Structure formats: C-alpha cells, structure tokens
Amino acid sequence: MNDDESFFATSDPCWLAAALRHPVREAAVDVITSGLLSETIAAELSVIGATDVSRSLRPGSRVVIGTVEALRGAEIEPGLIAELTWRCGAVSDEGFVLLSSKDVVYIAALTERGLLYGFYRFLREPHLRPDLAIAESPARPIRMLNHWDNMHADSPLGSVERGYAGPSIFFHDGRIVIDKRRIIDYSRLLASIGINAIAINNVNVHQTEARLLVDQLTELADLADIFRRFGIALFVSVDFAAPLSVGGLNTADPLDTNVEHWWTELTARVYRAIPDFGGYLVKADSEGRPGPFEYGRGHADGANMLARALRPFDGTVFWRCFVYNAQQDWRDRTTDRARAAFGHFAPLDGTFDDNVVLQIKTGPMDFQVREPVSPLLGALPKTNLAVELQITQEYTGHQIDLFYLPRTWEEILDFDFDGPHADSGRASQRSSSSEGRTVAALTSARRGRRAGMVAVSNVGADANWTGNTLAQANLYGYGRLAWSDDISSSEILEEWIRLTFDLDDTDEHALHHVMYESPDTYEQYTAPLGVGWMVTPHTHYGPSVDGYEYSKWGTYHFADHTGIGVDRTVTTGTGYAGQYPTGWAQQYEFVERCPDELLLFFHHVPYTHVLHTGSTVIQHIYDSHFRGVEQVENMVSTWNSLRERIPSPVHDDVNSRLQLQLRNAIEWRDQVCTYFLRKSGIADARGRRIY
C-alpha cells in the first residue's frame, strides 16, 4: 500500500486540482515526523508531483512539516521552536499552525492528524507566502459523512438510496468492493476538507447489511486501514433488530441480558479487528425500522445499551432523531409531523450516556428547500448532539438542478435559539455568537468532544463523484463549514471555484453569482413560502402539488379555494410554534411577525393576504415562479459564456443538466401557477400566460 501508483489512483481530483499547480512541487520539502499520517503526506506530495521530498530536516529546504515534538528534536533555532510551540499550544489536537520564517514555511501541529489538515490547508494557498501565519482548530470535533449505500440492488452494483451520482463506491455484488482505488481517492478528498468520520452503509439496514459486522469483518478492517491513513474513523449503520435477524435470539429488547451480551460480544469482536473503529449509527423506530418501542422501551434504553457495549473502546453511538408517525391520516389535523422529533427527544435530555450522540435533522420535517430550524437542536443542553445535513440533493434537484447548499446550511448554523437578531449579518453572526446559542455554537467544540455535524454524502461511482461537477462544491462546502465558523458560504464558494477551475476574475465572479443565487432560484420555482412537499411522490423530483396532500406522510398544504398553509400556532393550530423558546415562538406565532419565507409553514392564510414585501400570497406565487424560470435562463447563459474556459466534457455535461433544470423549472412554474389559478380563480396581475 506504500506504492504511490496503487495508493493514489487516477480519478477526478476535484478541488485538489489546484494542488497539481502548487509551487510546493518545485520546492525542497522535509516531512520530519514519522508515522502513518506522515506517510500519507509524503505520498500526497508525490502524487501532486513534488520531486524533492526528504523525511529528515535539510538545510535550505523551503517547507518543513513536523509535529512540535519532532521539530524540537530537529536542528531548528530555539526562538522559532518556542514560537511554534506557543502557537501550537493554542490550537486543539486536530489543529495546526502554518508559519513562514526566513523563506521557510513551517507546518506544525501537536499531532500527525493536525499536520495532515495543516498540509491540505497549505495546499490551498496559491503561493509560498513569506508572511504566512495561520493557526486553525476545527470548530466542531465531529465532522462526519453518512452514506446511504446499499449492498444489494437489482444490479450487481450497490445502489445508493437518494443517490444521483451512480452506484455505490463501497459495495459490489453484495460485498465490499475488492478494487479500493476509488475509496482511497475519496478518503484523500475527505481528509483535505477535514472529514474525520464516515458511516458507509444506509441507515435503512437491510438483510445483507445487517450481517456486515458478522460476515465481512475482514473486509471492513481493510476499509478501516485505508480510512485510518487519512484520519477517518469507520462507522457502520446497524439494525436494531440484529440480535433477532442475525444473532438468532428471540428478542431485541435493549433491557434483555442476552441482547446486551450479544451486542457486547459483537462489539468486542469488531474492535479486535478494527481497534479504532468509530462505532454505530442507528435509525430506530423510524419509517418502519425496528427499535426499542416494540419492547415498550425508550430511545435512551436503546441507545445506552449500545453505548455500554462501545464504551470500553471509546466508541460512539449516533442515534437518529428522525422519528415520527409515518402512518398518519390526512383527515386528522391534530397530529403534526413537525412536532414529533422534539416531542420524542426533548423530554429525554440528560438521560443519554456520554458516548451517545443524538443526530438531528436541520428542520422538523425532512430536508425541504425551506423549513424552520429544528427546535430540538435548542432543547438538549445536557445531551451530545450533531446536526444532520443532506448533501445529496433529494429534494433540491437531484444533482440535475443547481443548488449550492452551503448557503442554506449557513443560515441554519446562524440560527440563534436566544431569539431573532434584528441587525446582524449572517456570516459574522455565526462567528461572533459562538458563545451564544446558535446552531453553530450548539454543535461546536465548546459542547465537548462529541458535538458536531453529520451529512449524507452526494457521492457515487460517477467519474466526477457527484454526477454534476458543480455539486462537488456542496461536498467541499460541507467539510469547510463543519471545520470552520470563520468563513462564510460565499467565501467557501470563492475558494472552491478557484481550486477547481482556472478562470479569470470576471468569470469566477459570474460563476459565483449563479451558484450563490442557486438556492434562491430553486426556492422561487418550487413550493412557495415554506409550505414544502409539492413534489412527485417517491422520486421527489419535479412538481406534484397534491402529490403528498392525501398521503400517510404527514406532509400537507391544505390549499382550498380561499387560502393555503398549515396552522402550526399555539392559539389555533397544532402548537408546533410553541416548541421554540419565547423569542422565536412569538415571532412564528403571529402572522404579522412571521417571516414571509416561512409563512405557510406556520399559518393558513387567504390568497389575498399581504406579505411583508407588499405582494399578496397569490401574486407572490405567480411572480416567484416566473422569476425562478428567468433566473434559470440566466444560469444557462452564464454557463454558456464560460464555454471556452471550462474543459469541454465538464462544460457539456453541466450544460445538459442545466437544460433539464430549465425544463424542470418551467414545469414547476406552469403546474404551480395553473394549480393556484384554477383553485383560487385570482388572475395574475401581470397578465402572463397561465394554463
């Protein structure tokens, strides 16, 4: 595995493309620490074409990479050692320091892992700056990816639930892949943006995956060997009913001694094979998955039982809070799916073991284009938590339509449970309020070493990893936001464009503009004003205004001939607004204070209701949908203007997706406008063609 040829295969380098032009390639570089991750750094230097690399300190070298301990043992002047030691003392175990001194760049850290992250950070610098002085620690200890990859599918290829970039990179023919080059390449990409944990299989654990830890432990250990070289811990999604389905017991009751014993034995076996195994990810009592409810037990009973099995090895249980009644009756207006996660978990605060992390989706529903932030995130002061994002574009365009997700994640991270701030800008808010109760702060290192972010990967076996090349920005942006609270989503996008393409300032700006506006564009032409869910059932791509209106999923808009929206107020509705602390509860409760973009999530209003913008709801529906299509037309022409500057396979592929997006946007516009014109009878004030 030390042979560079096999360790780093050829595939789309994504944002690491810039490293292939980095001046370090021409420089003398000394990697003076020995160890597994230092090997990785040396290998990476070789891959990007650096030819003068030494494993010990040399006079005249331009870049020196080493832990504080290694630097102390080398022949470096005492003043510089003191400064590096002092600077590294101010960063965390995963942090690093980049410091220029007399034409030499020092990459220093307390640990090899810090060195690895410092090295990749250094590769993002376009020059060997003589004035480099950067110290970074990750904002969040947990920076994890979840893969919804399945081992069995109709084809021999492992499928990916809600995946839009080809089959699984992990599974083939119901086994872990033999050829692991893609996995090595993927690990490299992940390490370069600071990802330190990965769960490789779908949270919906089917029969084959349930046996993964039993039947394919050797192969899992091979995977873990790769991930380890990039500082990534391996997790596995487990079936809560595995004692029954795999273990041959007659119960999976978490309080049953045999069940606990079974998990304890299994876990010990796993750690014998993989000493740094991360732990388990569990979707229990959710959408038909088994869980402790079946035995009259609670979530804490289930999670803590697994936690006890993992504790001797310092392993972690990620327990998902995506629990709701998925057999709802649309006739019953008292049940509100939005209330479910808070209802289940808020009362359990403080009852989970300290190696349990509750994994909470951003909103109370399910990754809609627009939802309020989940009130549960602010209701667990005594519990480890991770916020769950979705990079794969399930409801946001299937990696056909352009949707730069970090911009919406940033808004979520900025959300402050202490109440609405009238005057603070978004980017600054996240950074400045890290002492407050923003989602950023609630998932930060301040909450301990088991806090952070988890996201569902958008990666598959497509040559460019993400189907749409521009969707690479979402993976990149996720890593960067998980790592840092000091960078805005706009700056991240600038970084990504610069690292991925080779454009002049004007073109960079043009591309930045359409990508940065893309969430707004998508929101304009899809479900209006926060109501969500007007999507084609099952696929979740394309419009179907009534697609979920009479379903069991609890996802309704209640449009009639006079108005639309879901009354979630305390006074007259489902009471969901009351799950927020007072400041937000008051904001959402009253129609006149509720932000326009969430109006229909919280209130049922007449089509003639006037928004803060001065427009009526119905006119807003018409205007936003026509505007959304115009914005897509703009995207298309901007992208066309870049034809000469983007490699043509990439340009053509993105272009063909933009054509589909335009068709999709027109379909949304026409169906939504027609639906509401037919239903309300209120004509478009601008007299545009509605069918």
Add this chain to the structure above:
Amino acid sequence: MNDDESFFATSDPCWLAAALRHPVREAAVDVITSGLLSETIAAELSVIGATDVSRSLRPGSRVVIGTVEALRGAEIEPGLIAELTWRCGAVSDEGFVLLSSKDVVYIAALTERGLLYGFYRFLREPHLRPDLAIAESPARPIRMLNHWDNMHADSPLGSVERGYAGPSIFFHDGRIVIDKRRIIDYSRLLASIGINAIAINNVNVHQTEARLLVDQLTELADLADIFRRFGIALFVSVDFAAPLSVGGLNTADPLDTNVEHWWTELTARVYRAIPDFGGYLVKADSEGRPGPFEYGRGHADGANMLARALRPFDGTVFWRCFVYNAQQDWRDRTTDRARAAFGHFAPLDGTFDDNVVLQIKTGPMDFQVREPVSPLLGALPKTNLAVELQITQEYTGHQIDLFYLPRTWEEILDFDFDGPHADSGRASQRSSSSEGRTVAALTSARRGRRAGMVAVSNVGADANWTGNTLAQANLYGYGRLAWSDDISSSEILEEWIRLTFDLDDTDEHALHHVMYESPDTYEQYTAPLGVGWMVTPHTHYGPSVDGYEYSKWGTYHFADHTGIGVDRTVTTGTGYAGQYPTGWAQQYEFVERCPDELLLFFHHVPYTHVLHTGSTVIQHIYDSHFRGVEQVENMVSTWNSLRERIPSPVHDDVNSRLQLQLRNAIEWRDQVCTYFLRKSGIADARGRRIY
C-alpha cells in the same frame, strides 16, 4: 400425455366444479368419433368421474357423442340421423347440437371442435333432460385471450403486467415452464367457455420475449401441443423491431426486402414446428413500442408485411389500434388522446390484407370505469376487427375490489352505431339487433371468419387463478359473451354462481345482487360522471384526483374553482364528438342531451350544472361517493351472510379483500369529496363530514 393423472392436474376447478356433480358420471357414455379432441372429451369424462365410457356405440348407453359423419357410420335409426344431420347443417363448424331422443342424449356436430364445445355445454345442464333440444353456433369466430405475461422479472417467476393473481403460469426463469399442469388445467377452463385462441406473452415485447420464436420454438411447440387438444390456437406477441433486435439487420422497415424476407423465413420456420400456429399480435408505434412510423411507413404497410408472411399458412395478424401520443403536453388543449385511434385508423379502412385483424379497445382512452364506446369500432366496414376488452382489473379494482365486468361489456356490445334507441332494453337489444350496427353485430360471424373479441386475461399462478375467487366470473363471463349474443350478463352471472357454488335460491340471489351491482358501486365511489383517470399514477389503484392532471398521458379533468370536465364537442372543444355517426354525435355534442354518466367526458360544466337526475354536479359527486361506500358496506354484510355456505378458505379470502375494498372506497370518498369541497367551496347539501 394420455395418462389422465398427468394430463389433468388438481387445481381450482372454478365453474367446472359443477361437472364433478353431473349425472353423466353415473351414465353409460359413448364417444364414437376418434381424433384428438375426442380423446380430450374422453379424458375429461374420466376426470369428472364418469366410469362407464366407451369409444364405440353400445346399446343402452345414455349419452352418445359423435360427429355427424361418425353417427352416420353407427347403428342409429335413420330418422334420428336425418334429424341430427339437418340440425347440424344449421350450425357453424364450431357449433353443436344437443338432442334427447328416447332417453338418450346425443351430442352432435360437424366437427370434433363442435363436439368439444357441445360436451362442455352439456356439462352445464344439471340433468340428463329427456327434452333437450339445443343448437348453438358461436356468435363470434374469434374468441381470444391475450396474456400480458413477461419472461423476465426481478424474481425468477415471470411477471404479469397489470396482473393481480400472482406470477405468470407460462414463464419461469426466463423460459417457458417445464411443468405444464397448470397450462393444461387452464386450457380446459378456456375450452369449456369456448375460447379458441391465445397470445401468451405481453404486447410490450422485451428483449427475451423478442427471441421467443427463435430460441424457444421447441418449447412453444410443446405448448401448442397442449392448446391444440383444447381447440386453442397459439399466438405470439412480436416485436416489430425484431429484424433489428433479433435478426441482426440494420432496419425493420416493412417495405425493405430483407425485412420481409426475414419475417417470411421466421414464419416458415415457426409453421414447420407448429403447423396450426395462430399468428402474431402486434403493439406498434404505441407507448414507446417500435413500429412502421419510424421508417415513414403506415400501419397498413406494417401489418400487411406480416400478413404476407403468414398468408401461406392461413395465419393471422392482430394489429392493435391503441395508438396515441404518449408525450402529450398538458398545456396543449388542442391535442385529445380520445381522437387518436380513430384519427390513425379510420382513414385506412379497406387497406389491410384479409388476414389482418385490427384490435380495438372498447373505449377511446384505456379501459376506464366509464368511457363512451370507441367510434373506431363503427368506422371500419371494410376491415376485419376485434374488440379488445380487459378482464384483468387494471382500473377496476385490482381483483381486490369486486367488479363484475360482463355487465359493462354488455353495454358496449349493445351500443348501436345507427344511433341511440330510446326504448329498447339492453339484453334484448344485443340479440335483436344483430343485423344492425351494434358492437355485437360488428364483431360477429356476419363480418366473416376474422371478427370477434379479444380480452386481456386476469389469470396468474394463484391457486384460484384470479386472486379473488369472484373474479373467476369475469373470465367465465368473457367466454360466454364472446360465444353468445343470446344470453344477458345477468343470466351469465346466474350460471356462474350456480356452477361455482352450492347455494340455495335466496343466497344465489343475494350474491347475484351484489355482484351484478358491483360495477355501479365502483363507479359511484371513483371518478365521477365519465371523467376518468383520478387514480394513483403507475399502480392505477386508489384515488389521486390530480394524479394524471399535469402528465404526459393526455388524461385530464381540468377542474378549477368553477367547474370540471373536458370539452370534446365539435363546436367549442376538441371535436371528438364528431367522430361518431350523426345520431350519437348530436347526442354527445349538446350538454342537455348528453347522458349524465358521460357528461364530464364530453363537456366542461359548472359545479352547479343540473343533471338529468335533478341533482347538481357537485351534489352528485358528494352523493354518489357516500352512496358508493354504503353499497360496499352492503356487499360486506351480504358476503358475511353467506359464511356458512361458502368453503371457508374462499369465504375468508374474499372477505379480506372486501375489507380492503371498503377501506379503498372510504379513501376515494374522502379524497374526492375533500378535493371538490376545497376547490369549489360549495358545501354538501346534506351536511355530511367532508375533511
């Protein structure tokens, strides 16, 4: 194959159950004709338990079965011979005579096939009547079944498109089944109701099926050997592009010499293996299937090319007329799918070879619960035609919900292109107008030997053949309606109940009532007033009022806040009404003359429009949906009242389906009523609960 044990396996005997109680079992029976079908009669006698069967005439026997020719050669008195000869001279080649004379029942016919049908007809008589004098000829020469069975599926079992009774009885593991006992049993059921042709594979011909005639001709010949013993001709659905996909040619252009040669050679090969092969069934240029359009040719070019290949062997091409634009734009109100079949085929009348049969669906759309009769059926005086029915309950309840289809088929057969008859009853109309232009007459023997009926089978590998035991009545009824114009659907239902169950008169009457009313019941709780299509996309079971409203399939209701329906008039609409002869065109064109049950098929009217019944459209929607549910509740209690008299596995199974039907009916009622209340804002005059 002459061993009765293997020839007739044990499976649900369906309506042949009565034969197991038939007095012929105790009687001396002489089957005096020799030949393949006479062997079948003898075998059948053995299966039902007749113990005294001879293959030559004996004194004192009670039943004599023989062709006129055989009877003439036997020692029968000359007067009787003369009478039988005279009576048989008045029936067709497939017809038969049952005649009692001096305590002996004679089953006579011109052909063995007539004998077979006569024999099964005789088995339906409960007694050896001394006054039997029946002569029958089939009303229609073509009495065919189509199977939409696929060879490949996710499972090794062959699937059935739109099948609701288990996997295919014909295919397994991508091949024709090896164990053919079910096929023998099925053939027996079909022969007993007069079916004489069968196409065994789906009209949507996929890759494996396209190679059927090439790769599995030997196995096909084995199947044909079975069917032949029951007077059934084997047909195969072919891929029009087979010269490309199978033959390795670079075109499938019907006017290309190589293409014609390929089909000619293939056909000759098939007939060498199966000398009485029936011919080909073709779905071309329809819903994505290939066809002559791709080469700038017409349907006649395509059909006649295949017809020429079949002509030397007297084979037949069935060419389906289910051709429409399946990539329609819902915004475009000028295109009307209902116009398509007539538009494509009416101008081609007289251009098809005489061994081509155009196969035309009952309505202009696709087997909806209520459609007008296809105007194409009346527009082809110089072309062979068969009307295509659907026994499998795609849009009519998936063999979960009860739907006695012959009642609706009877209405179609009674439809007279000469114009509406104000005063004639349904059953009598079909029989009495056989000289007119009813659908019955247009598909009758009067039109030549290539006229008749085709239906999509509802049979699968379920133990009872049809999933729901009561759906056996639909298969039975199809055969009886195809055979005879002298029996009403109500009488057929009486027959079926009597043959299948062992009930007293009261119970027979109760069951007859709910089954006979079932189409009306289903219509009440589903899409109202002929508008159709408010079904869940893809599955076609359960409600989704807007499910196809913005689709490519051309199936819309155009409901807005003021009204609903499709304007298909000549004056202001799509002009479809003008495809009928004047009498009907005038009836449909004017809203005040249009029958209520088709109102929304032909007209867009306000919800406040008053029907002939005196009710408004909106109130009718509410009333009919509440009534539909009540009628299902009635069904359930009627069925419960029969618990003691129906074998309990059958009773339980049907009962569990009725419970599902009730749930389905309630869901339809609530979704449809809610949809229209929300949309129209007009309250139910009876103040019932709508959500």
